[in-house]
Amino acid sequence: MLIDNYAYSNRLKDVHPAEKLYFAMTTMAMGFIPNIYLNMAIVSMMGALLVFNAKIPAKVFLKTLLLPLWFVLIGILTIMINAVPAGSSALIKFSLLGITLGITQESIKASAVLFSRSLAMVCCLYFLAFTTPMVDIFIVLRSMKVPGLFLELMELVYRFLFVLMETSERIYISQSSRLGYMNAGTAVRSLGRLISSLFIKAWKDSESLYTALEARGYEGEVKVLTKKFPISIKNIFLITSVEFLLLVFAWLSGGGAR
């Protein structure tokens, strides 16, 4: 939710969302080239853009980068450590329950590529998430002719996620101020009640929402007017050349781990 805050206040919020989406997606596509140097270049480029152009505090960016790191580390550990044939030239070998496990040069390389690639992808997504409010992404998706029903659902889910969070927080506060979370027993009971009352409330509220929409002439399709953004040819040109430079860089640095 912290990211959502920045999405509405960062310095790149008025750039056309399609440009940002184009940039994030093409850079992501570049990231699939198996080249550690290229991936690291993407990570630093996205980091620099977020910190210097979008003015996201570096500390915040690094902290959010730590979040997926654990997943990635656990993931690559399983790739790094493999069952190896008895006579092979592994760097480290050990036996577990009669199976020889080991780390080979190839497995290190594979995991390094995977690690840098996931980091690069995460940075591309973070760039989009930190600079582009969801509302703007919906605008682009709509112009890309994503089915209306699907988009409306996404929009409603996004809006009511916050209402749901606020409501559950209010229930939680009122429960804990009546000592609902004093010990494990009361906590389990309180949580159960919180969830069930949240469900009932959501059900009732959805009915009221329908009434409120109906009162304003809703006939099965949510029609709203969206904000307009200026399209900058300069930006599109800039993004395309950056992607081209990345491609050149990948070619020059020669594959890295191959």
Added chain:
Amino acid sequence: MSEYILEMRDVVFDYPGGIRALNGISMAIEKGKKIAVLGPNGSGKSTLFLHFNGILRPKSGKVFYRGQQIKYHRDYLVNLRKNVGIVFQDPDIQLFAGSVFQEVSFGPMNLGFSIPEVEKRVVEALKACGIEELKHRPTHFLSFGQKKRVSIADVLAMDPEVLVLDEPAAYLDPKHEQKLVELLEELCRKGKQVILSTHDVELAYAWADYVFVLKAGRLAAEGTPQEVFQNETLVKEADLRKPQLLEICDILKQKGFVFNKMPRNIPEFREELLIYVES
């Protein structure tokens, strides 16, 4: 004969499960009057309002808009809802879009206006509610008072003839309540018909031209605020309270004070006092 904008005759309404919400209500709302509907929680105020624009259909009885009986088919309802706008009590339920601009544009878009016209209406509605600067804010970052004003702008953007507000003053701080009253005054001056429900007897007494009192799905009383609130037995029966200003005036009257006109708010009261002191 005066003209009635909305009228109900013997309206009965049951919620699923047989809970009777309205139990034979007949009322007529005179055009151009500021209307307040009073009544305790669960007396049927919100249910009544949902009948005004055809969201709920009475089990028996009739509802009239501009002297014409409401028909429950699509074309008629579209036109009715364009003319009778409801502002709901909880803005968190009414507001569904991601940004304020999108939210307010929903009504006029449904009415099928051209894009520039919708834009114009949204900007005007936001201006009328004093929240132009919130135009591109995400809905979930707004305070309660701001959400409330967005929910009013929602309906204003549709430019309805009748504006129905369900408990508009609930949870508002004194400053925002004052602003709300000013906004309602402004709307009335512009010729909009404003109907609101409230628990706040002071607000009803100071603002309304005519009040309806609901109790247990029935109309307990109606009349001008003076008539209604001076009827002690009625006030007690309908779980209301006498407005403090009226109470003070009554005490003064007993002491021999003569009012030219019963004051409805403090400035009027001060004027009366000054006139009395000078004479």
